[in-house]
Amino acid sequence: MRKYLKEFVVLMLTVLTLVACGNDNTSSKEVVELTLFSTITNEVEQTALNDVVAQFEEENSDIKIDVNLPTTEYESMLRVKMAANDMPDLFDTHGWAVNRYGEYTMDLRDMDWVADLDPALESIFTDEDGKVYAYPINQAKDGLTYNKSLLEDLGIDVPTTFDEFIDVLKQIRDTTDGEVTPLWFEGSDRYALGYFFDLMSTQLLITAEDHDYSAELLDGSFNWDNYTYLPENFLMLHEEGLLNPDILSAQSHERAELFAQNKIAFVSGTMPAISVHELNEDIEVGVMPLPAIHESGPMSWIGGERHTFAISKDTQYVDEAKRFIDFLAQPEIAKQLAEGMDLPAGLSTVTPDIYFQEDYDRFADVNVEPYFDRVFLPSGMWDVYGTTAQELISGLLDPEGVSETMEKEYTRLLENE
Incomplete structure (x- = not known):
């Protein structure tokens, strides 16, 4: 009887140890951090972006977005990063998707939102070979x-x-x-x-x-x-x-x-x-x-092009970066961002209720x-x-x-x- 009891105790300890290890693995699940740089300078627009990032992180606990908004220093910082070939995982091309940043961007043509890209922006974000350089959060007027x-x-x-x-x-x-x-x-x-x-x-x-x-x-x-x-x-x-x-x-x-x-x-x-x-x-x-x-x-x-996110061609976290872009391209999120920044959306399927629509129509x-x-x-x-x-x-x-x-x-x- 003692023998069986001893074996039972050993078995239970083993099970508890395995469960504990499993719990430790779950709690210590690796979190990927994506670096994100944007040219957004206006405080209201920064708030709109940060709100959306917070929503994404809440739904994707395995991804953390390191938001950088260097305002007037953006261009100089990105030039240094380009020279060092050390681009952020996600970055704003702010009007230079092809001419300045093209060689540093991943081709996004395989993403679902591309089919909904506003026709007015197609010539800005795609080239003759079909490469798509960035995702447009909004467009400028x-x-x-x-x-x-x-x-x-x-x-x-x-x-x-x-x-x-x-x-x-x-x-x-x-x-x-x-x-x-x-x-x-x-x-x-x-x-x-x-x-x-x-x-x-x-x-x-x-x-x-x-x-x-x-x-x-x-x-x-x-x-x-x-x-x-x-x-x-x-x-x-x-x-x-x-x-x-x-x-x-x-x-x-x-x-x-x-x-x-x-x-x-x-x-x-x-x-x-x-x-x-x-x-x-x-x-x-x-x-x-x-x-x-x-x-x-x-x-x-x-x-034309206003605020965007391109994915660095050298990022180690392709899937995670694309998950973030896909999140932004969801109609309700795209609408939320466009309305938060009071600008037309970059997708033809999204019609935000923006304050200046009457003036744009006029x-x-x-x-x-x-x-x-x-x-x-x-x-x-x-x-x-x-x-x-x-x-x-x-x-x-x-x-x-x-x-x-x-x-x-x-x-x-x-x-x-």
């Missing part, structure tokens, strides 16, 4: 964001030409006794200034048939004297009191606050209305295409042009846009000096490509 409530109160119509735009800015300055900044910039961030110059370069140099310098820009023969119009007029806006006096020290977090206080009329690009409405629901926000500079030119939206006949620098400038010119704009306002450069610097850097960077 940029122009100017404006205080719709203010313009309606003042009886001012949306300007369609740049001359009308300047007249509207002056009218706002004069009728509000300087209480409202007609055109506001967070100029402490050079990219905010460079962004405006990049947008308006298309209107100045491309869209009007009799002022189309696309061929010269592409072959390197462009005469940068033709660019001087932009810095001349921007300096005029500053000297006429049509820009915020603290332009070089103003920061991005102030924009929504001042807009909500009815102290801003226009900002460049598309600012999420939610960032204003969190502070003041009574302010109506609108978006409009860029006004035409030349008589023969049209108004234009500037757009100007549905206006063409969407690609971002100027992505087509016509060598890599690195974005920095030059921003620094020359800051130096123009600070008095370190005059308008002609801005054009000279742009030409010098354009030529240098073109030769180094």
Whole structure:
């Protein structure tokens, strides 16, 4: 009897040991960490992304997403990573899916969401061989964001030409006794200034048939004297009191606050209305295409690729990275992200309820042009846009000096490509 009892005890101990080991293996299951880099700078949009990441991690306990949002340092950080061939597992191609990041991206053509890619984005994300470079979270349709409530109160119509735009800015300055900044910039961030110059370069140099310098820009023969119009007029806006006096020290977090206080009329690009409405629901926000500079030119939206995620071709975690992309492409998640960022979705099967849809419908006949620098400038010119704009306002450069610097850097960077 003792013998059987002893054997039974040994057997039970063995079973308990195996169960315990099994429990240890379950609790210590390896968690894969994916590095993710994005260009998202707006706090509202960052929140939308972080919320979706948290949902994914909750449903996929074996995957952790290390979210990196380096804002203005994104490009310099990614250049270092490209040079070291050490790309993040997931990264934002921000308009350069093919030209800059193409050789570092995995081909995503076999993923189910590709069949639903918005036709307007197909030429941006696919090549002639059928490779698909990245997943688009949303798509851009940029122009100017404006205080719709203010313009309606003042009886001012949306300007369609740049001359009308300047007249509207002056009218706002004069009728509000300087209480409202007609055109506001967070100029402490050079990219905010460079962004405006990049947008308006298309209107100045491309869209009007009799002022189309696309061929010269592409072959390197462009005469940068033709660019001087932009810095001349921007300096005029500053000297006429049509820009915020603290332009070089103003920061991005102030924009929504001042807009909500009815102290801003226009900002460049598309600012999420939610960032204003969190502070003041009574302010109506609108978006409009860029006004035409030349008589023969049209108004234009500037757009295409906005925020994306590509998968590094060298990632060790292909399946996990694709699981994350598949999660983002679920209709309810894609809709949630698009609405959280107040932008059209990248998939044709997703129709988000976005605040600016009425404005997009109103100007549905206006063409969407690609971002100027992505087509016509060598890599690195974005920095030059921003620094020359800051130096123009600070008095370190005059308008002609801005054009000279742009030409010098354009030529240098073109030769180094």
